[in-house]
Amino acid sequence: MNGANPGIVSSAEEAEADLDVEWAGGVAKGATVKFVVSRSTNASDGVDLSSSYIVNNNLASAMSVSFGDCESVLGTGNSFYNGLWSQAAAQGISVFVAAGDNGSAACDAPASSKGNKNTTTPAVFGLAVNGLASTPYNVAVGGTEFNDTASPATWWNTSNDAQSASAKGYIPEVVWNESSYTTAGAAGNGLWAGSGGISMEYARPFWQTGTGVPVVDPGTTNQKHRLLPDVSLTAAGHDGYLIYQEGSLYQVGGTSASTPSMAGIMTIVNQYSGGRNGNPNLKLYPLASHPAIYHDVTTGTNAVPCEGGTPNCSAAAPAANTGVLTGYNAGVGYDLATGWGSMDAYALAANWGASLPPVLNITSVSPNPITASAAAQTLTINGTAFLSGATVGVGSTVYASKFVSSTQLTVSVTEAAAGTFAVTVTNPGGATSNSVSLTVNAPVVTPAITSISPNPMTESNASQLLTINGTGFQTGLTLRIGNRNFPSRELNSLSATKLTIWVTTGNTVATYPVQVVSPGSAASNTVNFSVVK
Incomplete structure (x- = not known):
């Protein structure tokens, strides 16, 4: 008990607590299971x-945490959980x-329900993920x-065996999706399905690679974010988890069941x-290369019904139209519906x-930064883990690499534009590395002054327009006249070959050295500017 006893907040949370404790301990037999409960305050949720x-x-x-909240509305909660799971x-x-x-x-x-009505x-809110599960420091469990409904007798005994098990062996799996929507108020309406998708908060972690992991976020050309889930276990209601609560047995499902079970396996x-x-x-993720550990789920989708006209929905407005929210399909290797799939717990432990x-x-990446150039660098x-034949992506451009060793590649690049670009390595087979930023600086251009007009200029207390002609003038330059510096924002006009500035000479007759200094600190030649009576 962390502080004051909140009591039983709701029957749903009571069932959640019983489920987590019973199945974490049921999987990890003999383990000490600690259930921590806290009363919510005005400032913090329990x-x-x-x-x-x-x-x-x-x-x-x-x-094990079986709660969630929409990542896009979690606000500062995202940084809270990112920091907390990083600490953990x-x-x-x-x-x-x-x-x-x-x-x-x-x-x-x-x-949702009101009274007895569904x-x-x-x-209506489009594609999204759970912000408590999307950090790079936790395992998101789907x-x-x-897939046993067509022939239950193939997979199940009619009674338990000596180990109290009724399954005959591994049962093939599909993506959990029991979602349905027919008409308003129908008893079967629900979005029940295993969640997965793309975080908009966190970049792709370096470890999130392997067969099936998309090179870039689906639907984009160059974005790479954290993907969910990582692994999955059975969560469907039709073969649910039994829990004991207040003297009775109940059958429940959901990732609230697969998650404590996975925590038990980890124990x-x-x-x-x-x-x-x-x-x-x-x-x-690296263990996915071992063929005996994961049960790869290759069938099904986590797409759910959506209201017409809402983000990512297949149906157009009005809202009375029901479509399918673009989801993610299962496939070979990793996918955004089940992650790596479920696992053989014994093989996982034995090969850990x-x-x-x-x-x-x-x-x-070296050198870094480089200077923009039309010539190859x-x-x-x-x-x-570099492989021969790997390609290197610099921004949206993909280059062939020269394989030096599993720890080093060289690549000839032509980057003529300044900017910051993400560098990634993709091995044959599609596995892609983390990204590292490469800075490409604009080439340093040395300005030159060819003439100043008028020169000389007649002394005056009125402003006069001074024109300086030359080459290599850039936005951000500094104009030096004598011991005064004029930033480009104080100029009257500026182009690559001419700048103008209003000057007031006063009644002083003098000669001043004039220079133009580029944003990269390259200084031009010096030309004398005279003020005469």
Whole structure:
């Protein structure tokens, strides 16, 4: 108990608590399970307070969070959870967060009711993800569904065996999607489906690579953000999880069930490997190269019903039209519907300490910065897990590389425009590295003065227009007349070959040296400017 007892806030939260405790402990038999509850305050939600208490008191090697909130409206909550989960990972705590139960529509409620009436509406807020699950420091747990309805007898015994198991073996899985919308108020309406998608808050972590991981965010040409989920377990209601609550058994589903189960599996991995493992994604992704660990889910989608005319909906307005919110399909390897799929827990634990291929990662690019040029320049890229035939992306341009070793590539680039560009390495097969910024500076142009007019200028207390002709004049230059500096914003006009400025000479007869200095500090020749009577 963290502070005052909040009591039973609702029957739904009571069931959530029972589910988390019973299934985390049911998977990790004999493990100590600590349930932390906190009363919400005017300033902080109880979920935030309990999460902070667990991390700040370093309570366990793994933690499970079955709550969520729309990333795009979480505001400062995004930085709160990013910092908290980063701290947890640094302490060795493995954080598992439910990806969500609303398919690709993480900002919409999966279901709602008023009294006995189902008031669920189709999705209206477009594609979204759960902000508690989207940080680079936690494992986002999605949902699958047993593909057993066509022939249950093929996969299930009619009674439990000696180990109290009724499944005959591994049951094939599809993406969990039990969403439906027919007419307003229909009993079956709901957005129930495993959530997944693209974070708009966090860049793609360096470890998020492998077969199936898209080179760029789907629907974009060059964006690379954190993708969800990472892994999944069964979450469908038709083969639900049993919980015991107040003397009765209930069947429940959702990623609120798959998440504590995954935390239980991680506790077994921690015991098997002899200690804490922090952020498991650093191992979960490379382990995908081991064929025995994951059950790859290649069928299904997390697309859900949506209101016509709303973002990413297949149906046009009016709202009475019901369409399908563009979701994500399962595919070979990683996908945004189930991540890597589910796993064989025994194989996961047994191979956790195996020698794994290094993660494709760029550690440095040199030289950096470079100067923009139409001529080719050679970059050296250092990192890990480079393969012969890898390509190098610089912004939207892809170059062939020269393979030096698994830790170094060289590439000849032609970058004529100044700017900052993302550099990535893509190995044959599609695995793509993290991105590193390359700065391309504009070439330094040395200005030159060819003439000054009028020269000489007659002394006067009135303003007179001075014209300086030359080459290589740039916005941001500084004009020096004697010991005075005039920034370009004080000029009357400026082009590449001419600048003008209003000057007041007063009654002083003198000769002044004039220079133009470029934004890159290159100074022109000096020309004398005379003031006469």
